[in-house]
Amino acid sequence: MSIDIDEIIKALAHPVRRDMLHWLKDPEKYFVEQEHPFEIGVCAGKFDQRTGLSQSTVSAHLATLQRAGLVTSQRVGQWNFFKRNEDTIQAFLRQIGDEL
Amino acid sequence: MSIDIDEIIKALAHPVRRDMLHWLKDPEKYFVEQEHPFEIGVCAGKFDQRTGLSQSTVSAHLATLQRAGLVTSQRVGQWNFFKRNEDTIQAFLRQIGDEL
DNA sequence: TCGGTATATCGCGATAGGCCGATATACAGT
């Protein structure tokens, strides 16, 4: 598994996407209850309300995070649940610490 | 001294600027000899040759790094010498490690 | 003060990114 520092940093270069990543660290704290347990991830729609942005914009942000490998998603029925990809995040922090 | 995470990440979200920061870590390795010792910093003009970009573009990149607090500059005669600001860099790495 | 060099700033065209509403797709339940 190799990470793309450039794509990751560009993904992080937007406050909303950093917020999203941060919120995913503690879903109970930042999101209202959902049908499925937070263990499988946070339902995409929850971010609409949290950010106040349109559904299409939120979808694009989540896609950007996913392309960078910072989150993974899982389809369950008609919903898409997102969770952090700790491996990539930690690998990024290590590598950026080295490169910088 | 407080750092602006958003400005820093945006500054880092360009490969050339990350390269510049990296090169400043070991000037002897990445730049040819210069009149003044590397301890005071690397002369701005050295980046023109290294990057192959125009002088105005390089100047803008250096200004971006400086606004973010990632480098400091020192005028000596008609030259401007840039060096890394380790305090800000380390503070950023710590904070991004927390936030992420 | 004048000419030369280093750097900063300006103005421009080109590209990328962000935001939205509208539409397309996917799935669930009836």
Place this chain on the structure above:
DNA sequence: ACTGTATATCGGCCTATCGCGATATACCGA
């Protein structure tokens, strides 16, 4: 099959960023 809901994608608009050459500014040495 049809309706409703969740998500993805599209098209358009706007702004930010990047790159450049040209110009302005700063400094030096003669």
